[in-house]
Amino acid sequence: MCGIAGVVWLDPHRPADGDLLERMCARIHHRGPDDSGALVRGPVALGVKRLSIIDVAGGHQPIWNEDRTRAIVFNGEIYNYRELRPGLVARGHRFTTESDTEVILHLYEDEGVGCVERLRGMFAFAIYDLETRSILLARDQIGIKPLYYALEPRRLLFASEVKALLAADIDRAIDPLALDLFLCYRYIPGERTIFRAVRKLPPGHVAVYRDGSLELRRYWRLGIDGSAEVGDAASATRQVLDRSVRLHLRSDVPVGAFLSGGIDSSALVALMMRHRGRGEPVKTFSIGFEDAKFNEFRFSRQVAKALGTEHTELMVTEDDYAAALDDFVWYIDQPMADPASIPVMLLSRRAKESVTVVLSGEGGDEVFLGYSQYAKALQALETRGPEAAIDAFIAGSRYFGVANRTLLRPEMREELGRHDPLQTVRDLLGAREGTFARRMLRTDLETWMPDNLLMKADTMSMAASIETRVPYLDIDLVGFVLGLPDREHLPRTALRLFNRPRLLTKPLLRAAAKGLIPRRVLGREKVGFPVPFARYLTGPLRGRAEETFASRAFAGRGFFDPDTVRERFRRLIAGDRKEAFPVWMVFCLERFCRTYLDEPHDARRSVVAGSLKQMV
Template sequence: MCGIAGAFYYKKDLPVSKELIKRMSDEIIHRGPDDEGFYLKKNVGLAFRRLSIIDLNTGNQPIHNEDKSVWTVFNGEIYNYVELREDLRKQGHSFYTGADTEVIVHLYEEYGADFPLYLNGMYGIALWDEKKKALFLVRDRPGIKPLYYAETEAGLVFASEIKALLKGGVSRIPDHEAINRYLSYGYIPSPLTGFRAIRKLNAGHMLICSGKTCVEKEFWDLTDKSLSNEDISEDELTGILIDELKEVIDRQTRSDVPLGIFLSGGIDSSLVASVAAEKCNLKLNAFTIGFTEESYNELGNAKIVADRLGLPLHDYILSESEIFKEIEHIMSFLDEPLFDYSAIPVYFISKLARLSVKTVIGGEGGDELFGGYQTHYLHRITEWYRKIPKVMRNGLKATVNRLPESHNYLSLPYKLRRFTYGAGFPYDQAHYRWKVLFDADEKRKLLSDDFVQNISDLEPFHAMGK
């Protein structure tokens, strides 16, 4: 993990101060403790915090092209940089580092604003074209890497984290609509943030600032991908998935430092670990977290997988007292509210892994890609449930709501209450109801009248389809 920050005063011809850029950079030093770098020229400034993964000796940023007219800082990793470097050399470009970053400036020289289309990776990029006096901010296709920006009287400031923008003097006035969305979804969707003046760059988008304007442009959308109508068997699909995973892991584990894997014992991380060990022949250290609360504890499953694959397993049993001791420090990394409490064990397992490795792979995103959450397939039960006479369903719902509370992970009473609450709605709305934290009635009890008057809709179901 690295971090970037910067400013472009395109509205007023004012110099960007080194003190401002350094102050913003220092605020995200935890993202890149190994090194820092700066580019400042008149009304533009770029800053970089480095965690060294590839090209440990010459890969520090900012990186420039041959005549130093194009500069970039970026947070992330370009997985196909080896192949891109070879193609770009054939087109006459020369390289002065071994870092993946350098392909960005040369791709821009070749393809202009279309350069992200050639990148396979996760990234938040800031690229400055000195000749055109244009700044490009680019966020990767699924939005893995964060990138925030804010408009000021002088122009634009940007950073990998909100706290760097606040350190740069951006207004802290809260965004009521964003908080309303959080109370529904458990997170704040793009482009909103908890602050009215700050926005997230949307996934698969770029922000182009030149002249006196900034324009956001979409360069990729998942819905653009057509689905195959081929009749493929389950065995064939499994083979395709394994081959794809092998290719992805081979690319994403290019590194000049030791690698590890977060292994929960669940399907997703276990599959990644299996392909990495048996198909890619990687020697990985595995890391896992256990809990004293048995319903949350998957340590046993992780041990079974690690033993099966012959992976050294480093485990850590997380206690309640340790969480209370570290919770304020953990919260300092979250610049806006997030309901997903997995951030807590991720913090502790990351501390454990950092004792041995600098980078890890894992199974994040598997449930989203393959519909792994229970709410994704509840429609099958819902179709049957709606055939029950309404009077009986109402009685069942009342009975379920009287069941005693349980603090176990995804307890049966919790799931039954959620299901009966949402099952009476059309399926798309039912899925929202199964996931929602606070519905409109609960928000009216929670929020002040002044707050409610500052939001558009207490039930922002419509936003989920965007």
């Protein structure tokens, strides 16, 4: 995994600025502290900060093709690169490395933009084609790896993180519609970012920049119409998941796993044990909190002991959480109000002490219908119809709609007008394609997954210079599981003690994991990743929050009504927990604005560790 950045001028006679590229790459040094490289030729400058994982010694980037007419910078991993390489060799390509990066480049030479359809992995890359005088940008199918861009009249800028674009002095004006989306979702879904000038390249898309024009094209979308019958769905699912885990273990550096003790991470670790090298331990990492209600150590310990892993625990105190807040704001790169982000960053730092790569369970709930809102929405569909089902999904997802606009100044509310931040979700759920269950899964895989879960996983692990891999989001696994009939996914009713019914979600994954992990884990209900952030906000962070909401900078920002925000915070302090998320969202956004709008452009963590190695 790496960080990439680039600048392309429209004027072919204007030389690219190597110093600007170096400033941009300095902002993302944490993504690739092992190696760096740059290409500066004519109007184009491409840079990379490399975290060396495959072909550690020989995979230096940028990489040229044989006749030096095309070059690539790449962030991510291609898990099927070994399978693709022999065909390329047979067609006459000469390789100079053992890396997956070079496979992409030669595949592009043969198949052009369509090369992305052959790739199985997580990726964001840029290819400079001197023959067509164009730049190709590409992002993986699910959106595991990020890629941002700013298209200006005379140049295109792109990077793995927005902070690298800000080093190029782009316009930092806030997008009001993105602010509205943030207040609805707690993150910003879709192509928008908080900055009007910056866009995300969407998952499953490529973009070609030529002659000052940027053309976006979707090359992949999850199909939800079909229904494949298999004899033994559980056995087939285990085989597909096992292959995904095996491919995700391809690495030339140590690989571990995050282990919560839930079914998703436990099944991954159990399959990792099957594919470890002889005598090599599987290293697992778990996080807990002082409050016993938020501590799952007893479950992760049980799984680690049963499977025989080399296990590490990290207890996060309220002071640890508060101390990490400013780091979180800097590294998260966009306004984000997921309280679990800080613990993920802290656990990544601990894991980095012994591994460079971790497998994580993101995607298990979205692929195997694991969230309670899915069950509630399906029940509403059956009893009250489609509109009630959509409302149940939205309520269960804790999306706020326009409710949090009451925190805004009247003029901001007026500017937003009739904008409906939930329209995209309603359109996805109301589509005619597929069943309602599959539409829910695709909705989350196209919104919540890339723009919250995967953004958090990428930025918080990269803050510690560690790579997170997500086997449940392998495109072959996703396509296979969502192609099965709905009956394989529908929640089952089980009996607890004293014959009280309970709902067990993810029946297919539970059946596939039977015999791999302890029975007690198989029977656990969905817990999620609870964080006692309301207590932290009214405890060790209270003084900082009060100072933030009382500051001139906050009032002068012009977004929120300070009196309203302070009143809502007082309610939270008095014990009204429903105010926790709205107050936390405002707090996170203002801390973000202080970092990215108020601090000097050479922000505190823009560290250059040696000059980029230039390749002309």
